[in-house]
Amino acid sequence: LKDVKHIVIILGAVLFFLFILEKSYDYLLHENLNIKTSYVVNHKIDADLLIVGPCVPDWMLSPELLKKETNLSAYNLAKPHFSFPDIYLNLHLYLRENTPPKNVLMFVSPESFDLNYNIFNSYLYGPFLSDSIVNKVVLDMDPDYMKWTSFPFMKYAYYNKKYHFNAIQGLKHILKNKKSPYFIDGFEPQFNNWKITPDAFKSEYPKNYSFSWDPKRAFYFLKIIQLCSEKDIQLILYESPFYSSTYSDSQNRQKIINKTKKIVEKHAIPYFIFDTLDMSHSMHNFQTSINLREQSSIEFNKLLGKLLSDSIINK
């Protein structure tokens, strides 16, 4: 009987502490203003133009610069490594608490459908698993993770390296009564003085790289289109300039682009591809094959803003 008592004490204590930890992390991660997903769920953004996608728009598209050209209030909801399921979930969570924007501007390139580029960031949704749509998508994308989540705290323990810093930052925001995130409009410029060499660019794509088309990514691409259509949002797709010699030997880049175009044409979604700009030819305008440097990025924001304004918004 004494042994049983000991086992019960151990199990009880462990479960109790894990339960407390889970609730604390739920709260702290919700309160972290720098986690865009938490921020848009807890704060009214109500932007007219919502920018979504992976690092390319996150680091390059400035709502402030775009506003100057379009006169639309904008928020950048993009995040590095985001794939379509991430974009879909973030859009869903944004729309749960905010008025639907007039336009959603989404970065789409052949990399978007290729599993070698970007990932599904399951860990971001730990605090939002009570939402049935979030739960369903995470289960679909990362069943191994979901297997664990019914056990107390395991939704945080599984990818724990991704949470501790953010939880502590959340605590700091609570204690300091912080009202706005570090990047207020979501634009997170990452203009580094990375040493640029032709070899560095080449190493990003193996010779004769052939892009793959992942059906799951394509499925969530369609889900985004569907969600925007349901909420009466004009979805706009774009691909920003890339360093021209990067894709020079790619076998099927154009094929993937055409395939994407075919899908979006059916839904009357505009898709702008900036593959003929002069800036594409100089390595010095880029910090990676698809990310522009600061000055060229400013130029691109102006160009994109003007194009949006002329061809869609003012029309």
Next chain:
Amino acid sequence: MSLNSLAYFAFLGTSLLVYFLTPKNYKKYIVLLASFLFIGIGSLDSLVVLIILSTSTYFIAKKLSNTPINRVRKLHYFSGLALNCLAILLFKYLENGFEGYETFFKESSTHHFFLLLGLSFYCLQNIGFLIEKYFNRFKEEISLIDFFFFNAFFPKLIAGPICQPHELLPQIGRVEVKKDQIIAGFQRILLGLVKKMVIADRIAPGVHEIFDIDGPGNGITALFTAFLFTIQLYFDFSGYTDIAIGSAKLFGYNIKENFNLPLRATSIRDFWRKWHISLTSWLTKYIYYPISFHLRDNPVSSVILGILITFFLSGLWHGFGITFLIYAISHALFIIIELYLEKRNWSIARILPPTISRFISGLLTFSLVSFSLVFFRSASLHEAFSYFAVLFDLTHFIPKDFLYEVIAPLALGGDQESLFNFYVTIALVLIFLLLEKRIERLFHSSELKIPIIVGAILVLFIFGIVESTEQFIYTQF
């Protein structure tokens, strides 16, 4: 089945349940069945090879017991030794050719090992058994079933500890599981999981980044990474051993300890007394002592040759790669130098206070071990020398931007989150190493320590790497 996987604990739990429900006389059959199942699930080839090698060794050893000392007996003895030695050598060759373990560290997902679980560990047990029988030092008659058990006992099958006949065979079928053993077993398993998942697996990505992808950009990164790999290897291997010993205890069996705070060693000899103890004692007993005995007329060459041959064979046991041989031979040379200095009565302990001399000796030993492990960890000799070229390039030893050029590569990024995680890892390593003696004592105890157990489980959940199960490094041998 990795010893820190959920599958292993489900397997262990089920085996224990059946074990406790089975009458005492049949318990050993249940363990043997579980062990065969464990190997069979991993690879059927492994099971077949284990059965063939164990059966052959058993019957050869049986002949040794029944035959008077003559040529036939010698022939049996040497054929038994040759069979097991060839099995190890063939296994090592088929596994990786004459290369180092490049593919294990660099392309573990795509590389197909010629997988024979635990072969190099149980072959050493077979050789030990034959030697003991040949010299009539192990007189007990055992059944084939017991011998299968001796080799196949699943907690220690994949990466040891290597058992000598008198350590495990007399226990088979005679053990009784007591409450304090269950407590001790459970606590040891917990300690092993913490070592593996909270320390070793947190260090692994940074070490992998420097050794396999980017290379060290400067001396201090090279030094720091070499130290970190030593710590990773220790926590990985001793974590495995803790889980193995703990699991064995749950069945009532005591198997040999493999580590005794080796990172606190104050000389290379001291290090080998504390590191991979089961292999060291096996090599000492079956290789070093016989060589020294044969060359006893010339004490100096008996010691030097004994050390060199023993370490050479230890290197060969790890793999055919030249890197493993250099790793092993470097240790032999360190020990020979140590003996020479000792003979000349040169020691820093003579000129410095004991605490300081112990600290300096400890640091020197740790550094030498870490440098030798660069060979162990490198994919090729060329890679190892390139690593040393950076390590000893004093003109670029400390870079201008320490955070960007030293910490960020090891932290896998210069962002706040990556740096935070890296500092947490370093803090956990330091805390563990500083309190190691106390932690080991607490977890080795057979007294139930509820706050310690609860604390360890929480640490495991909060800091342990769960999402990607890194293989135990020594399972490749």
